[in-house]
Amino acid sequence: MTVTRRIATEEAFATPEQMDAIERAIAGGARDADSPFWSMMARGQTPFAQRVMRQLLDLEEERLAIMDAHGVDMHVLALTSPGVQTLPARDAVPLAARSNDLLAALVKRHPTRFAGLATIAPQAPDDAAREIERAVTTLGLKGVMINSHTNGDYLDEEKFLPIFEAAHALGVPIYIHPRAPSADMAGPFLKYGLETAIWGYGAETGLHGVRLLVSGLLDRFPRLKIILGHMGEGIPFWLWRLDYMHRHGHGRPRLERSITDYFRDNFAITTSGMHGPEALRFCIELLGSGNIMWAIDYPYQETPGALEFMETVEIAETDRANIYHRTAERIFGIGPA
């Protein structure tokens, strides 16, 4: 094995309070397309559900032991999807703050092993902007994670501007993490469980990324950094066509630059759940390894698989080092080991 710092950048945890709130929402008749998954998790009847729920709630025992066993130096942690975004704003705002406090305390106990991304409640944009500022300046968190749509609304909508103003002013990235498609578009996905990670997460989050790319947001906030998991949620494969169709299209805001330019300069991607060598090499060639970070997606996906992929995939050693740690150090402002 190569000896290099390994920073995993899309790593999930949960709090008992969050899980209780999600379960209560489902019991109360929540109809969003994430509910079937969390209902399955709450019942805990499969080995997968039991293991993942235990590992989400564990912060520093089993988690650190697994990291040690496999040589993972650091988890960049975020509250698991859909965060607090399915809850009423009056519950979501304080829950996000308490979750960020808990995360900051954990990072403080293990500053070389954990970094954290703040959870916010986009459904209360002004509160969310204040929480970003508090989380970064007071708590030392390194960015923000938002789990795609919030009640079917997407972040390019005008009401979410305070969130981007805060992140842009503080110079912290926003990680758009998957969740199931928004209620209006979810119908055709539901029949075979396609609303989940096998297809719907990528469809939902890729659409969200494309909305941000074509919306003009990146002309307003030229230093903004958006992070997408799962090798960019399909967007890299489509960049040629996105550029072509955008040039020939109409009905969308005028942009100063091409879609590919924005994607290269304002986006970064992680390898979470995408262990195909061809896809990684495609992205290195197109985007450069300075825009790519390693991720496990612990505990939904298992550490050995993500590690084996990154250890053995045939790429230049400088690219491997970038993906394992240098890109994350730069984008999140994580200090040297």
Add this chain to the structure above:
Amino acid sequence: MTRRIATEEAFATPEQLAAYRLLGESGWTDPDVQFWRNVVAGHFDDIVARLLDLGEGRIADMDWHGIDMQLLLLTSPGVQLFAPARASEMARASNDLLAGAIARHPARFAGLATIAPHDPAGAVREMERAVRDLGLRGVVVNSHTGGRYLDEPAFWPILETAEAMDLPIYIHPRSPPQNAAAAYAALSLDGGIWGYAAETGLHAMRLVMSGVLARYPSLKIVLGHLGEGLPWWLYRLDYMAGLQSRRLSRETNRKPSDYIRQNIWITTSGMNDADALRFCLAKLGPERILWAVDYPYQEAAEAVAFLDGMDLPAAHKTAIFGANAERLFRIASLETTP
């Protein structure tokens, strides 16, 4: 000399466009209806003229670009916007018109039959007629029909007939169903820039995950735009299907990628991108990829220059440009054409 057969080439009939015009005036806000409302309103007269031309103008364009043959499809969404009985009637008329053009230019045109999927019995009859009487080479279905997808049992007679008659089904894009399109339409993303592929890729995934490809193992499905995103996701599809194996294992224990490699062919329509094509070659192999222009929506010159200019083994280029289409659509090779 490499034979160039373009495999996702659109035409329209005057009857179809007149009917689209009436739908546009009806106030129906379906995204495809809105698209056609703009086209027939005169903003895209050059496109309309090229869609309607099944004769000299089209052939002159093909000659100019060195294209030997177009495989013709009634432009999307075909007859799928109309009530079942009328849609079947329009499909018959369209297929007759297409067959007439092919009869006039048999060395230059081949065609896929239009059907009304929401009239399954009529669709089956039309598939039989279109092949036996008209010599068409397969079927085109423009993704969903009224928000319904081909994996649903109502459509199984169509799949059964296609398999029995060895007719490839080209699942051509259209916009997501009206009630699912709002998140795309907000920024005009419901068309070729993103929504078409989101809709059509989901359709293909439904076929893969529903078990119908185990039920009809010889079914041949064709996807444009380098497979509407499926090749990109192959690793993750298999991994995630393994986690939720209950869904596939009812029918079979095979992986999604097994079905994609067994049942799906892809074309290069609208994806003149060397990196993406090389990616697909690595994942699926040269025998599964067909060349297409998407005339008249995209430029033939770009599609020709793209594949001409790619650094590929000559045999791969010949396969993608035409030999794979000859085999899949049973188009006589030049050696056997008088």
